[in-house]
Amino acid sequence: xxxxxxxxxxxxxxxxxxxxxxxxxxxxxxxxxxxxxxxxxxxxxxxxxxxxxxxxxxxxxxxxxxxxxxxxxxxxxxxxxxxxxxxxxxxxxxxxxxxxxxxxxxxxxxxxxxxxxxxxxxxxxxxxxxxxxxxxxxxxxxxxxxxxxxxxxxxxxxxxxxxxxxxxxxxxxxxxxxxxxxxxxxxxxxxxxxxxxxxxxxxxxxxx
Numbered sequence: 001x002x003x004x005x006x007x008x009x010x011x012x013x014x015x016x017x018x019x020x021x022x023x024x025x026x027x028x029x030x031x032x033x034x035x036x037x038x039x040x041x042x043x044x045x046x047x048x049x050x051x052x053x054x055x056x057x058x059x060x061x062x063x064x065x066x067x068x069x070x071x072x073x074x075x076x077x078x079x080x081x082x083x084x085x086x087x088x089x090x091x092x093x094x095x096x097x098x099x100x101x102x103x104x105x106x107x108x109x110x111x112x113x114x115x116x117x118x119x120x121x122x123x124x125x126x127x128x129x130x131x132x133x134x135x136x137x138x139x140x141x142x143x144x145x146x147x148x149x150x151x152x153x154x155x156x157x158x159x160x161x162x163x164x165x166x167x168x169x170x171x172x173x174x175x176x177x178x179x180x181x182x183x184x185x186x187x188x189x190x191x192x193x194x195x196x197x198x199x200x201x202x203x204x205x206x207x208x
Contacts, residue, residue, distance in 0.1 A: 134168025
């Protein structure tokens with residue numbers, strides 16, 4: 001697992017980041033599940049792994065990872081973040097609903113950071129990983145705040161990795177940024193859930 005003891009807690013937005021919870025999600029621990037999946041599915045995982053490695057070596061523009069729940073999107077996004085952190089770069093890894101909660105918390109009189117400061121930390125992070133886009137509240141406030149983050153980073157061409165699960169609803173204004181091929185590379189992982197496979201294996205064993 002990645003050792004965060006030497007990480008400078010003063011890095012931009014570090015108190016927002018949940019990357020330490022994903023310290024074991026590295027490129028080296030990303031399984032291709034050769035004995036479990038079809039050849040096409042294994043190849044999909046292999047291509048996603050190769051592309052994510054290349055992106056981590058020199059992040060540029062946006063990488064959007066899509067696919068079903070549990071297929072490995074978050075693992076690869078975390079692996080990109082861990083690789084960059086290991087090279088001494090600042091990274092902000094945050095789940096989208098948590099990000100919105102952090103922004104709301106700045107309105108509290110007890111908040112130690114202002115809303116503008118918090119928003120700026122996210123908008124200007126050298127590398128931003130947004131996990132689980134589309135699982136957040138769809139209120140106008142939430143949509144507007146996310147658009148502010150997306151629009152700033154889109155125009156500034158700041159490296160950003162976003163994971164989006166199949167079937168979730170994404171605001172049209174955000175979609176216009178996510179699927180712009182001039183700035184974003186969309187990488188789909190065509191593989192079933194890791195957890196689902198483990199559950200099926202357990203049931204087969206238990207039934208014997």
